[in-house]
Amino acid sequence: MKLGKQRWVVRSTIVAACAAWLYYWPLFHIIPLKQADKESAAKGASFEPVAFVEGFWEGQLLPGQTRAVDAADLIAAISKDRNAAQRTYGRKVGLSSAYFYFISGTGRVVEIDKHSIGLAISESATDAEVLLETGPIFGNAVRDATGLLDVNNFATSQDFNAVSSEINRRIEADVLPKLREQATVGKTVRFLGCVQIIDEDTDLLPLRAVPIVGEVL
Amino acid sequence: MSLAIALSGCNSDNTTSTGSAETASGKKKIAVIVSTLNNPWFVVLAESAKEHAMRLGYNAVVFDSQNDPANETAHFDNVIASGYSAVLFNPTDADGSVANVRRAKQAGIPVFCMDREINATDAAVSQILSDNYSGCVAIGQCFVKEVGESGEYVELLGLVGDNNTRNRSDGFHSVVDRYPHLKMVAQQSADFDRAKALDAMETILQANPDIKAVFCGNDAMAMGAYQALLAAGKNGQVKIFGFDGADDVVDLIKEGKIVATGMQFPKLMAQTAAEYADKYLNGEQDLQQKVPVAVELVHQGNAEEYVTVDQEDSE
Numbered sequence: 001m002k003l004g005k006q007r008w009v010v011r012s013t014i015v016a017a018c019a020a021w022l023y024y025w026p027l028f029h030i031i032p033l034k035q036a037d038k039e040s041a042a043k044g045a046s047f048e049p050v051a052f053v054e055g056f057w058e059g060q061l062l063p064g065q066t067r068a069v070d071a072a073d074l075i076a077a078i079s080k081d082r083n084a085a086q087r088t089y090g091r092k093v094g095l096s097s098a099y100f101y102f103i104s105g106t107g108r109v110v111e112i113d114k115h116s117i118g119l120a121i122s123e124s125a126t127d128a129e130v131l132l133e134t135g136p137i138f139g140n141a142v143r144d145a146t147g148l149l150d151v152n153n154f155a156t157s158q159d160f161n162a163v164s165s166e167i168n169r170r171i172e173a174d175v176l177p178k179l180r181e182q183a184t185v186g187k188t189v190r191f192l193g194c195v196q197i198i199d200e201d202t203d204l205l206p207l208r209a210v211p212i213v214g215e216v217l
Numbered sequence: 218m219s220l221a222i223a224l225s226g227c228n229s230d231n232t233t234s235t236g237s238a239e240t241a242s243g244k245k246k247i248a249v250i251v252s253t254l255n256n257p258w259f260v261v262l263a264e265s266a267k268e269h270a271m272r273l274g275y276n277a278v279v280f281d282s283q284n285d286p287a288n289e290t291a292h293f294d295n296v297i298a299s300g301y302s303a304v305l306f307n308p309t310d311a312d313g314s315v316a317n318v319r320r321a322k323q324a325g326i327p328v329f330c331m332d333r334e335i336n337a338t339d340a341a342v343s344q345i346l347s348d349n350y351s352g353c354v355a356i357g358q359c360f361v362k363e364v365g366e367s368g369e370y371v372e373l374l375g376l377v378g379d380n381n382t383r384n385r386s387d388g389f390h391s392v393v394d395r396y397p398h399l400k401m402v403a404q405q406s407a408d409f410d411r412a413k414a415l416d417a418m419e420t421i422l423q424a425n426p427d428i429k430a431v432f433c434g435n436d437a438m439a440m441g442a443y444q445a446l447l448a449a450g451k452n453g454q455v456k457i458f459g460f461d462g463a464d465d466v467v468d469l470i471k472e473g474k475i476v477a478t479g480m481q482f483p484k485l486m487a488q489t490a491a492e493y494a495d496k497y498l499n500g501e502q503d504l505q506q507k508v509p510v511a512v513e514l515v516h517q518g519n520a521e522e523y524v525t526v527d528q529e530d531s532e
Contacts, residue, residue: 094348095485096511136395139354152506156311156336157384161350165391 047155049162053170056163060148061212065192067146071105071207072121075129078204090197093144093151100145101195103130103209106217109187117183117214118206119191128206132191132214135176137168141210145194171210179214190215245302247275247494250292252309252333254281256409256437258461258483259307262331265487266305273495275302286313293317297324303494304328305487311336311380327497329490332483334380338506343493345486345508349381349460350388352479352512356458357392359477359514360432364456367398368429371421373442375409375434382406385434385460393432402428407438414441422449430456436463436478443475462515462523470520479512480523486510 069089077085090099107119110128115135118128143149143164154160183189193209247270251263263279270277280296282289286309296304297320304321306328308314318328318340330344364370372389375382393399403421407414414433418441422428431446433439439459446452452474459466462480469475493504515523 094507094509094511095345095482095489096348096509097513098511136392138358138392138395140351151509152338155338157334157346157350157380157507157509158387161384161387161391164350165387168391 047159047162049159049166052163053166056149057167057170061142061146064146064148065104065213067148068102068104068192071103071107071130071191074101074103075121075205075207082200082204086197091145091147098196098198100141101197101207102145102147102193103195103207104192104213105130106188106190109183109185109189112183112185116208117179117189119189130191130193131206131208132179132189132193132211133208134180135172137171137176137210139168139196139210140164141194141196142167142171142212145196168210171212175211175214179211179216182216183214188217190217244274244276245498246300247277247303247305247491248292248296248301249277249279249305250282250289250296251279251307252282252289253284254279255283258437258463262307262483262487265484266331266491269488269491270305270494273491275495282309284309286310289314290317293321297321297326301326302498305331305490305494306341307331308333308335310378313378315340327494329494329497331486331490332381332481334507336380341506342497343490343504343506343508345489345493345510347381347481347486348509348512349384349479350391351509352481352514353385353388353460354392355512355514356432356460356477356479357389359516360389360393360430360456360458361396361399363476364399364430366396369400369402369425369427370430370432371418371425371428372401372404373414373417373431373433373438374404374406375438377406382434389432407433407441409435409437411437411441411444414438415445416441418442418445419449422446422451426451428455430458430476432458434460436461436466439466439475439478443469460512462513464524467515467520467523470515470517471524473517477514477516480515481512482510 074085074089077088086099089101092099105121107121107130109117110120110126111118116131116133119130119132120126121129149163151157151160191211192213193211195207195209197203249263249266251259253259254263267277267279280292282292289309304326308330311334315335315337318335321328322340327342330341332347334344334346335341372386374386402425405417405421407417422445431442433442436459439457443452443457446455457475459475459478462478466475466478470478489508497504
């Protein structure tokens with residue numbers, strides 16, 4: 001009789017342990033279908049760079065032009081002390097010796113070649129001080145120069161890179177054709193653009209800018 | 218002047234130990250879990266991480282996952298059970314490694330990714346990553362300049378599950394695909410492996426004898442492609458482009474036998490990861506999730522500056 005009671009206690013303990021185990025670590029979860037659909041959609045959701053850039057362009061990039069340094073001020077600062085100019089106006093991304101400038105201003109067209117339009121910024125200048133690139137546009141100058149986009153806000157680096165490609169595509173489609181068509185030597189161009197400095201010996205004068213805005217006045 | 222010059226003082230001469238953690242008196246332990254030690258590039262990465270962790274006052278042990286996610290999981294089990302304070306981590310798989318990082322996080326062990334990304338931004342404390350995309354944009358531009366705007370070419374890809382493979386290819390194609398007369402006649406994975414690249418290139422050459430160039434996702438594959446082209450007598454006809462900045466490739470760039478590569482900085486990534494771990498363990502919480510590390514274009518005009526600067530081989 002005593003042995004039977006002991007067996008009953010052991011069995012009860014095992015059942016209780018199993019119940020506790022299954023409570024905390026169930027073999028399956030039951031969730032509402034709607035929730036399952038949502039989770040599944042979220043997991044499979046892919047990043048849409050075109051839609052993202054559409055919103056970014058109007059919502060952040062164009063309004064963000066107040067962040068840009070005036071090209072005339074930057075050129076003066078660089079000619080005085082390029083290291084100080086970089087510290088004051090430049091932007092670095094991660095660990096890199098390259099850096100970026102986000103610039104705006106107006107300039108007089110002094111030269112036009114296959115892939116760029118040269119602008120003199122100061123009235124006395126005869127050579128190009130800023131070269132507006134007129135395509136094709138490569139790299140991450142616009143994505144990285146403004147400080148408006150941060151890799152940490154994107155799920156993967158591939159998404160972040162896709163933003164760059166789409167920004168460049170959009171510039172080529174929406175900004176460059178009109179600029180190339182209307183710019184002639186002697187005309188004035190208002191611009192907003194991004195510059196990447198990789199080699200200070202060649203990239204500081206003239207500044208090569210990818211135009212976000214390029215308006216012939 | 219460049220990251221290369223900034224790093225010229227770095228070196229890596231300590232040995233790599235493997236196995237379970239030592240129980241040193243008073244010192245915290247840091248685990249360096251690396252995807253493979255079968256490739257010298259990763260040996261440099263792992264040894265540099267270990268060396269910098271030790272300089273910062275930790276005991277450090279290297280675990281080799283041998284490119285096998287199961288080994289990586291076992292290493293994380295070991296690290297979690299053995300009381301390590303942090304993990305400096307080079308993942309085997311962008312998706313597959315996320316679960317390991319999450320388990321470590323749940324166990325209170327911060328993880329810092331080096332070189333390779335994981336596809337989660339809420340698991341590792343920080344990810345110190347080569348900017349492969351930008352590096353390959355620069356290589357793509359160099360490619361068009363050197364090869365011209367028309368002709369047939371080949372691409373050798375790295376490991377398909379690695380985000381670096383995709384980012385390198387995407388960066389390259391973001392440039393080259395803009396030139397419709399540049400035609401990619403073959404694109405094949407050779408797993409970042411020199412021997413596989415040699416085999417792949419030999420096969421591709423038989424079907425495509427008129428190619429003008431080959432872009433390789435790392436320098437080991439560039440060396441394999443070079444060997445195949447040399448054996449076929451086509452090394453003068455086909456321009457080779459690599460990625461990583463391995464010594465043997467930089468030497469061949471100087472000799473004009475390979476056109477260009479992208480210089481990566483594994484020691485800088487390892488050092489930064491170790492420093493971030495130290496900062497975190499000392500209470501600094503405000504660390505960036507992702508830190509891109511620049512990749513610099515190496516070509517015949519500047520190859521002299523990059524000889525034995527930062528690494529011994531390629532990823």
